[in-house]
Amino acid sequence: xxxxxxxxxxxIAEANSSASSGxxxxxxxxxxxxxxxxxxxxxxASLTIMQALEYAGYRFNKSVGCRAGFCGACSTMYxxxxxxxxxxxLACQTMAEDGMYLVQIPFSPAxxxxxxxxxxxxxxxxxxxxxxxxxxxxxxxxxxxxxxxDLQVMDYVQAAIKGDFQKVAEWSFDCIQCGLCxxxxxxxxxxxxxxxxxxxxxxxxxxxxxxxxxKRVEEIMSGKxxxxxxxxxxxxxxxxxxxxxxxxxxxxIY
Amino acid sequence: xxKTVEITKEADQFLKKIEELSGEKITSCxxxxxxxxxxxxxxxxxxxxxxxxxxxxxxxxxxxxxSKSIWICASCFNCKVRCxxxxxLAKVAEALRQVVLRKAVDKINIDAISPEEMMELPQIALxxxxxxxxx
Amino acid sequence: xxxxLPYYPGCTLKTKAKNFETSTLAVAKELDIExxxxxxxxxxxxxxxIVTDDLMHQLAPARxxxxxxEMNKSGIVDNEYRLVALCSMCYNTLxxxxxxxxxxxxxxxxxxxxxxxxxxxxNEVEVVHFLEILRDIGFDKVKEKVKVDxxxxxxxxxxxxxxxxxxxxxxxxxxxxxxxxxxLDSLGVKPIDNPFKKMCCGAHxxxxxxxxxxxxxxxxxxxxxxxxAEAIITSCPLCAFNLDxxxxxxxxxxxxxxxxxxxxxxxxxxxxxxxPEEELGFDLNYNDPRPLLxxxxxxx
Numbered sequence: 001x002x003x004x005x006x007x008x009x010x011x012i013a014e015a016n017s018s019a020s021s022g023x024x025x026x027x028x029x030x031x032x033x034x035x036x037x038x039x040x041x042x043x044x045a046s047l048t049i050m051q052a053l054e055y056a057g058y059r060f061n062k063s064v065g066c067r068a069g070f071c072g073a074c075s076t077m078y079x080x081x082x083x084x085x086x087x088x089x090l091a092c093q094t095m096a097e098d099g100m101y102l103v104q105i106p107f108s109p110a111x112x113x114x115x116x117x118x119x120x121x122x123x124x125x126x127x128x129x130x131x132x133x134x135x136x137x138x139x140x141x142x143x144x145x146x147x148x149x150d151l152q153v154m155d156y157v158q159a160a161i162k163g164d165f166q167k168v169a170e171w172s173f174d175c176i177q178c179g180l181c182x183x184x185x186x187x188x189x190x191x192x193x194x195x196x197x198x199x200x201x202x203x204x205x206x207x208x209x210x211x212x213x214x215k216r217v218e219e220i221m222s223g224k225x226x227x228x229x230x231x232x233x234x235x236x237x238x239x240x241x242x243x244x245x246x247x248x249x250x251x252x253i254y
Numbered sequence: 255x256x257k258t259v260e261i262t263k264e265a266d267q268f269l270k271k272i273e274e275l276s277g278e279k280i281t282s283c284x285x286x287x288x289x290x291x292x293x294x295x296x297x298x299x300x301x302x303x304x305x306x307x308x309x310x311x312x313x314x315x316x317x318x319x320x321s322k323s324i325w326i327c328a329s330c331f332n333c334k335v336r337c338x339x340x341x342x343l344a345k346v347a348e349a350l351r352q353v354v355l356r357k358a359v360d361k362i363n364i365d366a367i368s369p370e371e372m373m374e375l376p377q378i379a380l381x382x383x384x385x386x387x388x389x
Numbered sequence: 390x391x392x393x394l395p396y397y398p399g400c401t402l403k404t405k406a407k408n409f410e411t412s413t414l415a416v417a418k419e420l421d422i423e424x425x426x427x428x429x430x431x432x433x434x435x436x437x438x439i440v441t442d443d444l445m446h447q448l449a450p451a452r453x454x455x456x457x458x459e460m461n462k463s464g465i466v467d468n469e470y471r472l473v474a475l476c477s478m479c480y481n482t483l484x485x486x487x488x489x490x491x492x493x494x495x496x497x498x499x500x501x502x503x504x505x506x507x508x509x510x511x512n513e514v515e516v517v518h519f520l521e522i523l524r525d526i527g528f529d530k531v532k533e534k535v536k537v538d539x540x541x542x543x544x545x546x547x548x549x550x551x552x553x554x555x556x557x558x559x560x561x562x563x564x565x566x567x568x569x570x571x572x573l574d575s576l577g578v579k580p581i582d583n584p585f586k587k588m589c590c591g592a593h594x595x596x597x598x599x600x601x602x603x604x605x606x607x608x609x610x611x612x613x614x615x616x617x618a619e620a621i622i623t624s625c626p627l628c629a630f631n632l633d634x635x636x637x638x639x640x641x642x643x644x645x646x647x648x649x650x651x652x653x654x655x656x657x658x659x660x661x662x663x664x665p666e667e668e669l670g671f672d673l674n675y676n677d678p679r680p681l682l683x684x685x686x687x688x689x
Contacts, residue, residue, distance in 0.1 A: 121373070124404045128380060129372040132364040135380040136388060139431040139449040141506070158431045161377055162403045186445070277441040294589040298601045326601060329436060330589035331554035335563050342555075345439045352440050362597050374634065375596065376405040378478055378627045382435040382593035385446070 032098035052096035062106040069093040072176035108179025110190040122205040124163015136187035143181035168198030265313025275349035289333035299323040355389040362387040396424035399479035406626035408670025450486035477625035481551035484516040528575035536663040545618035576661040585612035590631035603638035633675040650678035
């Protein structure tokens, strides 16, 4: 069993190493065809979309970020040959498939409303005040189908129309603002902006303050850590580096 | 004083388009005027409901689409329930609106609504206005 | 035996018209009716799409019908496919879509195909308005629950458009409805019938052309007052806004205009049943009805 597992792991490592260390193509056993901006490329199987594009020779200076599925930069739209359905993905998190017709969506054109969170009443109409287009939602569910994070986007948009800050905050929590929902919305709503407003309002006015944070902020303001701050601020670069490494290696005390 | 109106091919096509979009046989209108008498928004209108029907029959696209009437209509359906020919003028008005709206034109600027008004308006008003006045 | 009915609130009943919901739930409880809110419902769209080729705007109501199916499947309600609406606009929009899908199988199929993630809808649902439920129970049963004397109150019924038009969805006679007067009678209130009870308030024009609405507000409210009304009831948050809040604009146009309070019919039911004041939500009524009610010794 161990033997079999090692072979599989080696295969995976091999498939991935071809993208980073330029291993001889002849060693790759499995290939797929993908289409980037309509042009066909032959790439090793078992690569992520991002790796496959890089193997094909593309260099990302947009549509790339953390490469870990968290920043929302690598929004991708694609269709698979033989299937009319539009699909979406995060290029760094999704495996490339044979017959994928790909395009990157590096940016979603959306203007964020300007507001001062400290000056807003905790009133549900705030959503419509800054994003009146929310009222145009036709409940088509396109946004939900588009979301690469599997969020219930239509549900939180509906909650925003109903002025429910809590539901908007809870249901949009894992949103990484990739922008794909807004790109596809026929009512021209920018879902993730409304969601951010909801989370900020709920965080500020809906949730009770965390007592430990309040206490710590008071301590800081009262000057309890002033000496420590001064010490750190006066360190030279090499001393700072030493202190930082030491802290990283120390056991974390909560 | 008589007026001669020429029904051009475009006018005829416009009538057919509105008939198809509304699903109403507009040529059945006998111009009795009951719709005008029943309309709660008539004081705000430039063309009366009966005139809207007659001008649609004649395919006078420009005058109809530029009128205030089709946009101030509140979709109350009073005209429909009173019409002796069982015509749905509310649907005709909506068809005329859609011809304009579908050219990616909005007849209300929701961004121009003041923050104070936005905080006072019930959702139902904004949703209804968006449905009837935006594309 | 409690009647359990799927209930569709509509967006505004969760915010500006919360008093409509709280008063209704309170009086429904008195009548042994449990209104069970649809799980995960979406905005119905407020107005019906009435052109022949538009299917997109039928999605929103149709999706809510699927929720009724889900409620039955999960056992929240038992073989109950009536969907109760309170807001006249929601009632009208939901009912019209339901009728459209009943009569047009192709459109129904297209909608079902588009909503492929949802269960198929096959015309199981019947959309009803709360007033119809009350009429079905019988206004004599409503009368039995009356504890407070409202005989000194003179209230005008007001239907607006969408409870009565078009005829295929009307809850009563389109030209001369009586259902609200019958209700008021059973509550011991004197109904002030008047010719403006079904005149349109101006609906969505209130967003862009509030003075056009204010002129209708003036006509409707003055007409009711002239007939002797001290308050007007309604079943629609948009009518309530237009007849209530827009009295302010009506006063600008007609300085001699003196308005009256606008109440949801369930708030009057609540007063008659002796429901605690907090549940009736008078804070949300723009023109405060409490001075009038205190004057009549209905409230302390």
